[in-house]
Amino acid sequence: MEYFVQQLINGLTLGSIYGLIAIGYTMVYGIIGMINFAHGDIYMIGAFVGIIGFIVMAILGITWIPLALLLVLVMAIVFTSVYGWTVERIAYRPLRGSQRLAPLISALGMSIFLQNYVQLLQGARVKPMQPMISGGLQLMDGGVGGFTVGMSYMQIIIILLTVVLMAAFTLLITKTALGRMQRACEQDKLMAALVGVNVDRTISLAFVMGAALAAVAGVMVTLYYGVIDFYIGFLAGLKAFTAAVLGGIGSIAGAMLGGLAIGLIEALWSAYFSVEYKDVAAFSILILVLIFRPSGFLGKPEIEKV
Amino acid sequence: MSALQKTPLLEVQHLTMRFGGLVAIDDVSFAANNREITAIIGPNGAGKTTLFNCLTGFYKPTVGCLKLTRDNEDYLLERMPGHDITKHARVARTFQNIRLFSRMTVLENLLVAQHNKLQRASAFTLAGLLGLPAYKHVEQSAVDLARFWLDRINLTARADFEAGNLPYGDQRRLEIARAMCTEPALLCLDEPAAGLNPRESAALNDLLLDIREEIGIGILLIEHDMSVVMRISDHVVVLDYGRKIADGEPEAVRNDPEVIKAYLGEEDTEELPDVIKQDVEAAAKEEN
Structure with missing residues (x-):
């Protein structure tokens, strides 16, 4: 029982990170109907900006952890957003209106470019990071020889931050003029343009918002695992993409739900079966869900417009 | 706009739109005023929707000039990109489908x-x-x-x-x-009454008349339902095969021999003439 609760906590933490990345996939898909294959690498960039940020904070002598964390998050969001915006400008906008496959390929190219770019600039070795936030709460004491359930402060921060960001983001999409603009473009870009919405800017913003959330995920991962390399975007991107599809691509709540599902599946599978096959488990669940519910948990079935 | 008289709003001059060898609109000129409902009618394929697409910047006209005058300023629509037409010239439109x-x-x-x-x-x-x-x-x-x-x-x-x-x-x-x-200066409606039942159609007419009277903007209306056209429009432009064949008050246009020929066709056309003829007659009856 204690072991199960512990894995649940671990799974939720991991799932939060997948969820944050998955939102970027789902938003871009919702608005232009294409998968942004460079998004995983945007997340990787976020992690690197995070690690550089902490070094900068140390040089500047900012050692009070809450402030340093906040500043690094802001820095990562800003830089990573610029990358997100650039990816849209370079790999997507010039190809808008051409055949569907073209932007897909240019995005794959962008992904390979970003990986090699970081590899050249930062080196291919893994970057370690000293744990900054240590300690945690003891939730259940298993007694002598038993299993003690703990939740580290880092896990608490990740889960809380994700909940806050999700709530803020949902409000942004449902209540503000900006969110209305996003939803209008998602439904009918031509009509949105005709009532005065700047569609190009709206699409750029979808990339930027996705990148901002991925940056937060990147910084959190850096702190949580303590090691990153230029290749982390690939698998994390694939998992987050799976999460977005599992939850119903195009749905923001679905992306979050899918992220949590993937995180929990991985953690519980590793706990009771084998760690080596955790990715196999996650992707098998994806296949099963897609067979029985092709539009995902919260996706709307595609209705052919006449 | 506050003045009650009708002021010129849109001037279409020698508009021609060619798609390869197909001439969709051929040298059409007309004017539309503020505080007026200008109906654009004509058989299927006459070029009505193409005209709207030129007005809202989807197509760039092959030849011609589309001048919109708003607040004493002229906007040349054929030279503006689509989103500027909405934003600055203030042309709004609806489509045939919702x-x-x-x-x-x-x-x-x-x-x-x-x-x-x-x-x-x-x-x-x-x-x-x-x-x-x-x-x-x-x-x-x-x-x-x-x-x-x-x-x-x-x-x-x-x-x-x-x-x-x-x-x-x-x-x-x-x-x-x-x-x-x-907050448009010109409202372009593409068959707004299509598929409406008589009561809904009447409510639509009232809405359009209100917009004309109270907001005082100009309305361009593509419509097949002749009873709607005859009841609410101030000015009718008739297109046929891309050319303008009549332009004037509804009453005058209805009796124009060219228009009757275009709608009823000559002997070998397959245009469902009876249906349209009944429409025209029903409208005429209601008018009298």
Whole structure:
């Protein structure tokens, strides 16, 4: 029982990170109907900006952890957003209106470019990071020889931050003029343009918002695992993409739900079966869900417009 | 716009639109005024929708000039990119099929149309998130305008319904209200009465007449339903095979031999002449 609760906590933490990345996939898909294959690498960039940020904070002598964390998050969001915006400008906008496959390929190219770019600039070795936030709460004491359930402060921060960001983001999409603009473009870009919405800017913003959330995920991962390399975007991107599809691509709540599902599946599978096959488990669940519910948990079935 | 007289709004001069060898519009010229409903009629394929597409910047005319005069300023629509036409020249349009944002609420549909205004005031959402008073004021005025139109189309009680769940006639009128929320100078409606039952059609006519009288803008109307055309339009332009064959008051146009020929055809056409003839006659009867 204690072991199960512990894995649940671990799974939720991991799932939060997948969820944050998955939102970027789902938003871009919702608005232009294409998968942004460079998004995983945007997340990787976020992690690197995070690690550089902490070094900068140390040089500047900012050692009070809450402030340093906040500043690094802001820095990562800003830089990573610029990358997100650039990816849209370079790999997507010039190809808008051409055949569907073209932007897909240019995005794959962008992904390979970003990986090699970081590899050249930062080196291919893994970057370690000293744990900054240590300690945690003891939730259940298993007694002598038993299993003690703990939740580290880092896990608490990740889960809380994700909940806050999700709530803020949902409000942004449902209540503000900006969110209305996003939803209008998602439904009918031509009509949105005709009532005065700047569609190009709206699409750029979808990339930027996705990148901002991925940056937060990147910084959190850096702190949580303590090691990153230029290749982390690939698998994390694939998992987050799976999460977005599992939850119903195009749905923001679905992306979050899918992220949590993937995180929990991985953690519980590793706990009771084998760690080596955790990715196999996650992707098998994806296949099963897609067979029985092709539009995902919260996706709307595609209705052919006449 | 406050003056009650009719002032020239749109001038179409020698408009020609060719697609390869096909001439969709051939040297058409006409003018439309403020405070007038100008109907554009003609058999299928006459070039009516192509004309609208030229007006809203989807097509660049092969030859010709589209001049819109608003607040003593001239806008040459054929030279402007599409989004500038909406934003600066203020031309709004609807399509033959309904294109509401069907998964958004009725109220949201009307607010999206006021997006430019809101976005400018909110300094790209920052001020909006902080809830600054200047933004609150603009937001309130946007909601007020939306409410004004909701009252007009009797949908206030259903402001929070999803637009896609409204009855067909309400969706049509909501589309017009949304177009009006962009505060246009010229409203282009592509067959708004298509598929409406007689009661909905009458409500639509009232709405259009109200817009003409109270808001005082010009309306361009593509319509097949002759009874609607005869009842509400001030000015009728008839197109046939891309050419203008008549232009004038509804009464005069109806009796124009060219128009009758275009609609009823000569002996070998397959245009369903009876149906249209009945329409014209029914309209004539109602008029008398």
